[in-house]
Amino acid sequence: MTWARRIVIVFLLVAFAALIWPIYPLFGNERPLILGMPQSLFYVAFWLVASFLVMLALYLFEERS
Amino acid sequence: MTSGAWLVVLAVTVGYLLASLVIGLLSSRKTSGGTEGYVAGDRGLGFISLYFIMGASIFSAFAFLGGPGWAYSRGAASFYILAYAAVGLTPWYFLAPKISRLGRARGYVTQAELFADRFQSKGLSAVLAIISILGFLPYLTLQIKGAGYVFSIVSEGRIPVWAGALLAYAVVLIYVFKSGVMGVAWTNTMQGVFMLILAWTLGLYLPAKLYGGVGPMFDQLANQAPELLRAPGLAADGSRWSWGGYSSAVAISTLGFSMWPHYFMRIYTAKNERTLKQMVVFYPTFGIFLIPILFIGFCGVIRFPGVEPADTILPTILTSLDLPPVVIGLFCAGALAASMSTGDALLHASGSVLVRDLYRVLIRPDIDDAQQTRLIRILVVVIGALAYYFAVVSDLSLVLMLLLSYGFVAQIFPVFLATFFWRRASRPGVLAGLIAGCAVTAIWNLVPELQWRDIHPGLWGLAAHMLTLVSVSLATKPIPASHAESFLGTS
Numbered sequence: 075m076t077w078a079r080r081i082v083i084v085f086l087l088v089a090f091a092a093l094i095w096p097i098y099p100l101f102g103n104e105r106p107l108i109l110g111m112p113q114s115l116f117y118v119a120f121w122l123v124a125s126f127l128v129m130l131a132l133y134l135f136e137e138r139s
Numbered sequence: 140m141t142s143g144a145w146l147v148v149l150a151v152t153v154g155y156l157l158a159s160l161v162i163g164l165l166s167s168r169k170t171s172g173g174t175e176g177y178v179a180g181d182r183g184l185g186f187i188s189l190y191f192i193m194g195a196s197i198f199s200a201f202a203f204l205g206g207p208g209w210a211y212s213r214g215a216a217s218f219y220i221l222a223y224a225a226v227g228l229t230p231w232y233f234l235a236p237k238i239s240r241l242g243r244a245r246g247y248v249t250q251a252e253l254f255a256d257r258f259q260s261k262g263l264s265a266v267l268a269i270i271s272i273l274g275f276l277p278y279l280t281l282q283i284k285g286a287g288y289v290f291s292i293v294s295e296g297r298i299p300v301w302a303g304a305l306l307a308y309a310v311v312l313i314y315v316f317k318s319g320v321m322g323v324a325w326t327n328t329m330q331g332v333f334m335l336i337l338a339w340t341l342g343l344y345l346p347a348k349l350y351g352g353v354g355p356m357f358d359q360l361a362n363q364a365p366e367l368l369r370a371p372g373l374a375a376d377g378s379r380w381s382w383g384g385y386s387s388a389v390a391i392s393t394l395g396f397s398m399w400p401h402y403f404m405r406i407y408t409a410k411n412e413r414t415l416k417q418m419v420v421f422y423p424t425f426g427i428f429l430i431p432i433l434f435i436g437f438c439g440v441i442r443f444p445g446v447e448p449a450d451t452i453l454p455t456i457l458t459s460l461d462l463p464p465v466v467i468g469l470f471c472a473g474a475l476a477a478s479m480s481t482g483d484a485l486l487h488a489s490g491s492v493l494v495r496d497l498y499r500v501l502i503r504p505d506i507d508d509a510q511q512t513r514l515i516r517i518l519v520v521v522i523g524a525l526a527y528y529f530a531v532v533s534d535l536s537l538v539l540m541l542l543l544s545y546g547f548v549a550q551i552f553p554v555f556l557a558t559f560f561w562r563r564a565s566r567p568g569v570l571a572g573l574i575a576g577c578a579v580t581a582i583w584n585l586v587p588e589l590q591w592r593d594i595h596p597g598l599w600g601l602a603a604h605m606l607t608l609v610s611v612s613l614a615t616k617p618i619p620a621s622h623a624e625s626f627l628g629t630s
Contacts, residue, residue, distance in 0.1 A: 075629070079233070086226050090393060093222040094386035102215065102370025104361040110354030111430075112361060112368040118218045118225075119430060125225040126423040129232065133420045137413075 082132045089121050144464040148293045151468025156310050159326050163314025166325035173508045177319035178248040178491045179407040188324040189418040191331035192405055194425045195480035198334050202429060203477035204285060208450035210436025216372030216380050217433055222389045224426030227396035232419040233629050234559060236412035250403040251496040257558045257626045258566045261500050266573055268496035271400040274548045275485045276526060277540035282482035283308055283530035289474045292454045301531040307475055311483045312523050316516050320408060323483045330476035335428055337473040342431020345438045353434060359441055384593030391597040395549035401488030490518040543584055546597030550576035553604050558626055568612025576604030
């Protein structure tokens with residue numbers, strides 16, 4: 075497996091862990107409001123966007139090489 | 140609404156149904172008549188079709204009516220619907236290209252065909268087919284119910300649930316019967332675009348109209364109902380939900396998501412490997428698109444307290460706002476789109492799985508291609524009728540079936556791992572593991588005393604599955620290396 079894929083798989087495992095107990099409780103409060111959303115919702119949205127961007131980067135990298 | 144207004148609403152909704160029908164029927168011209176065309180679209184689908192087919196899977200009737208309902212009554216608990224979209228489909232990035240290649244070379248069009256070939260097992264094919272149907276039926280039934288409710292709400296009870304469900308699903312049956320997967324693909328693309336526009340318009344317009352914006356809305360909520368916004372939200376009875384319940388729901392959905400047999404079959408429809416990878420990369424964007432749908436539910440908390448059942452919060456807000464009938468009609472069409480774009484894929488997959496993985500494997504291995512397609516079509520109608528019966532006639536509780544089905548489907552994940560990564564996995568090991576996993580899931584669902592910290596029964600099933608798979612495999616003869624070799628690894 076390439077190093078790029080290894081890094082992405084580690085990221086995906088981190089993202090999965092970040093969205094459940096015991097990490098999500100640390101970021102699951104009603105405040106502060108970020109971009110109008112409560113922290114608990116913004117945090118989930120952040121991981122959605124991060125996951126999209128990381129997978130996009132892997133795709134573009136693999137297409138180029 | 141005045142009597143004239145509801146006719147406008149109905150006209151918009153029926154117009155939308157007609158458009159779906161026309162597009163669904165036109166799409167049949169694009170493929171060959173055989174099973175490869177009917178089930179796998181001649182393996183020629185591009186990025187846009189695949190993207191919306193998979194997107195429709197998350198934008199189901201559950202998301203459109205259930206999503207706001209969850210946000211309204213259970214608050215942050217509803218975020219789990221978003222959470223599993225973050226990584227749920229990513230296993231495909233690494234393996235779907237290979238599955239697609241194997242499918243092309245060996246003629247697979249269903250999920251069970253791949254696994255049954257890897258483990259040389261007819262039994263595995265049959266067990267997977269049964270799991271698939273058990274998983275599909277409650278979901279299909281819910282979608283049909285959802286469509287019926289839409290018509291009933293639009294017409295203020297003038298059109299009963301049974302008639303509305305019949306009308307919407309007659310359209311679905313016609314285009315699935317005629318056009319197979321291409322009917323699903325084309326209509327889902329149209330329905331997908333339509334739902335997205337509607338979700339964002341309503342999701343941003345309603346908070347603006349009622350509270351002056353999304354930020355001010357959440358500000359008021361954080362003051363008045365902070366426990367609602369604090370993860371993991373509330374349980375169904377209004378008490379605080381447990382972290383065990385929330386986390387295990389996310390985990391089982393993430394693991395099970397990429398294993399649903401009707402999504403898995405889409406891998407074979409892709410034109411090429413690049414298309415598949417692009418689809419996986421862009422999948423989390425559908426999770427982002429879902430966020431405004433939740434805003435709609437949060438809108439109701441302060442301004443519309445006490446709405447029962449919670450799933451009717453969206454129609455309740457809409458009908459109380461004095462909106463033009465055309466807008467309400469468009470909303471109803473959007474809810475129908477959500478129901479139909481999920482229901483059509485389930486119907487199509489049910490027929491395909493029953494014929495390819497059960498009938499052909501166990502009863503008539505010599506069935507020819509044209510007969511298969513004909514039989515799939517007949518079964519699509521039979522399954523549609525059965526689900527319709529459950530939806531409008533029977534009083535059977537769907538909740539337990541739904542809980543069971545996600546738990547069962549997640550049991551396919553270890554089979555998937557063993558197929559590609561474990562040389563030593565044996566036929567008895569895989570079969571025993573799958574059966575043990577499903578049995579434990581069912582027992583944990585049926586015996587509430589076994590519950591511990593609200594952990595999803597499917598996770599206990601997965602533990603039993605892994606243990607059985609490993610121990611039985613090590614004690615029995617492995618699959619010959621010459622056969623297993625072509626499946627192992629990601630390339």
